Amino acid sequence: MTRCGQEYLEGLRDGREIWIDGERVKDVTAHPAFRSTAASFAGLHDLADDPAHRPVLVQGGVRRAYAVPRSYEDLVARRQAFRTTAEASYGYLGRTPDYMAAGAAGFAAAPDVFTGGTFDGAEHALAFHRRLAEGDLHAAFTLGNPDGGEDDRTLRVVAERDGGIVVRGAKTVGTGAVFADEILVGTIEPLAPDDTAHALTFSVRPDAPGLKLISRTSYEERSRSVFDHPLSSRYDENDAMLVCEDVFVPWERVLTYRDPVATGAIWWQTPAYLNFVHQSATRFWTKLEFLTGLAILITRSHGTEQLPPVVQAVGRLLGMVAQAKAFVLAAEASYEEVDGGRGGVRPGQEISHAQRIMAGELYPRAVQDIKLLAGGALVQLPASGRDLLHPELGPLVRRYFGTPGHPAEDRVKLLKLAWDALGSEFAGRHEQYERFYHGAPHVYLTMQTRAGAAERCESLAQACLDGYGLGTTR
Numbered sequence: 001m002t003r004c005g006q007e008y009l010e011g012l013r014d015g016r017e018i019w020i021d022g023e024r025v026k027d028v029t030a031h032p033a034f035r036s037t038a039a040s041f042a043g044l045h046d047l048a049d050d051p052a053h054r055p056v057l058v059q060g061g062v063r064r065a066y067a068v069p070r071s072y073e074d075l076v077a078r079r080q081a082f083r084t085t086a087e088a089s090y091g092y093l094g095r096t097p098d099y100m101a102a103g104a105a106g107f108a109a110a111p112d113v114f115t116g117g118t119f120d121g122a123e124h125a126l127a128f129h130r131r132l133a134e135g136d137l138h139a140a141f142t143l144g145n146p147d148g149g150e151d152d153r154t155l156r157v158v159a160e161r162d163g164g165i166v167v168r169g170a171k172t173v174g175t176g177a178v179f180a181d182e183i184l185v186g187t188i189e190p191l192a193p194d195d196t197a198h199a200l201t202f203s204v205r206p207d208a209p210g211l212k213l214i215s216r217t218s219y220e221e222r223s224r225s226v227f228d229h230p231l232s233s234r235y236d237e238n239d240a241m242l243v244c245e246d247v248f249v250p251w252e253r254v255l256t257y258r259d260p261v262a263t264g265a266i267w268w269q270t271p272a273y274l275n276f277v278h279q280s281a282t283r284f285w286t287k288l289e290f291l292t293g294l295a296i297l298i299t300r301s302h303g304t305e306q307l308p309p310v311v312q313a314v315g316r317l318l319g320m321v322a323q324a325k326a327f328v329l330a331a332e333a334s335y336e337e338v339d340g341g342r343g344g345v346r347p348g349q350e351i352s353h354a355q356r357i358m359a360g361e362l363y364p365r366a367v368q369d370i371k372l373l374a375g376g377a378l379v380q381l382p383a384s385g386r387d388l389l390h391p392e393l394g395p396l397v398r399r400y401f402g403t404p405g406h407p408a409e410d411r412v413k414l415l416k417l418a419w420d421a422l423g424s425e426f427a428g429r430h431e432q433y434e435r436f437y438h439g440a441p442h443v444y445l446t447m448q449t450r451a452g453a454a455e456r457c458e459s460l461a462q463a464c465l466d467g468y469g470l471g472t473t474r
């Protein structure tokens with residue numbers, strides 16, 4: 001059963017301990033730092049009830065992203081669902097409900113990976129997937145550690161009690177964690193073989209006693225109005241540090257335990273990570289389309305759209321959109337079987353990992369190119385829409401901020417949207433997000449050396465070398 005937006009919002013009013021600006025947040029759905037974005041997430045739940053979108057988003061009463069894809073056609077259908085969700089926020093909400101849904105489906109496709117040497121989490125992983133799917137729950141995840149290495153600040157197990165474990169310490173950058181029904185806590189970076197205390201994965205409710213979420217600055221709260229900050233006022237998905245002060249986790253929510261190998265393997269030997277990339281690559285493609293659309297509208301509003309360098313710059317952006325699209329389509333076309341087909345199929349590894357490299361490098365370039373097209377108009381804007389409405393100032397603003405065929409109100413609206421997307425603090429966070437949300441560059445570049453076609457590349461170069469020698473004649 002899918003939940004409507006109202007049901008989702010009610011689930012967030014559970015007394016969770018969120019902190020921002022020295023204040024304990026009483027209700028994340030009502031607080032000015034979070035409420036509009038909570039409403040945007042709720043809107044995504046309502047989307048699944050909309051007859052126009054339901055056939056794409058839902059299959060057999062369950063969100064399609066939870067299904068384990070069994071064929072190429074299933075991957076395509078899942079991407080269409082990802083795309084519908086991504087379009088609702090123009091690609092700016094990264095941790096939409098389908099993100100962790102796809103990850104959980106990856107766990108369900110290969111549950112044996114959770115069977116470690118000392119702990120068997122296979123049934124718990126399947127139950128995690130079932131619980132999220134049947135409850136249409138929205139899960140976030142925190143896998144990063146506080147800066148400064150593995151020490152006693154990093155989340156670890158400190159005790160076993162009847163019925164479960166006690167964890168203490170922190171995990172970083174929980175995107176969307178304040179808006180989640182559950183938070184999956186784990187580790188994706190390799191652990192030392194004897195580091196069993198940090199080697200665990202579990203799912204926890206945000207209202208668990210002892211659990212705190214320390215939020216970063218809210219861009220939503222700083223925004224003045226939807227007109228002035230159309231993206232940051234509504235799609236500020238938040239990133240929070242998760243702190244556990246002796247939080248009790250029941251065994252049935254523990255997926256890996258004191259097992260450094262299984263704790264890492266659940267990301268790489270199940271399709272979970274590749275499923276994440278399938279969702280985020282589709283979202284990235286949508287976001288680039290949106291940004292390129294903005295660029296086209298800006299050049300028209302500036303009256304520069306016919307200039308050859310501007311035409312070429314737009315052509316380059318459209319080429320980037322095509323690249324983003326090509327990575328999604330190619331990952332689907334190069335699908336691979338999971339566990340001899342018993343676990344269905346997953347997007348191709350080589351292309352999926354390469355997408356991370358492409359997106360991390362392309363995004364800042366696209367942003368820079370559009371800023372160049374926009375020029376000073378991106379900055380020289382009235383402080384707020386109120387200037388347009390003011391009886392004395394309004395006529396002046398309307399006179400001096402318009403261009404032929406583009407009334408001031410339309411132009412200010414467009415350029416304020418562009419600034420929010422390209423130059424605001426919210427925009428800076430998005431640049432960092434596209435570079436880091438799936439790990440730092442040194443991690444995904446190293447992954448590519450394993451997933452990439454190194455042998456084939458080497459053998460082709462070697463074949464050329466082998467084809468001639470000192471005595472070869474032309």
Ligand SMILES: Cc1cc2nc3c(=O)[nH]c(=O)nc-3n(C[C@H](O)[C@H](O)[C@H](O)COP(=O)(O)OP(=O)(O)OC[C@H]3O[C@@H](n4cnc5c(N)ncnc54)[C@H](O)[C@@H]3O)c2cc1C
Nearest residue numbers: 141142143144173174175432433436437438439440441442
């Ligand atoms: C906006 C945003 C949202 C995020 N959301 C989530 C989330 O929801 N859940 C989650 O689990 N994580 C999330 N992440 C965290 C992300 O997973 C981490 O940022 C990522 O794993 C990198 O870790 P780090 O930030 O500690 O960077 P580091 O590992 O500290 O790397 C920072 C830089 O240091 C250098 N460096 C460090 N180590 C090496 C090395 N061994 N070799 C070479 N260079 C090195 C590189 O220049 C690197 O870019 C998010 C990150 C951002 C920015």
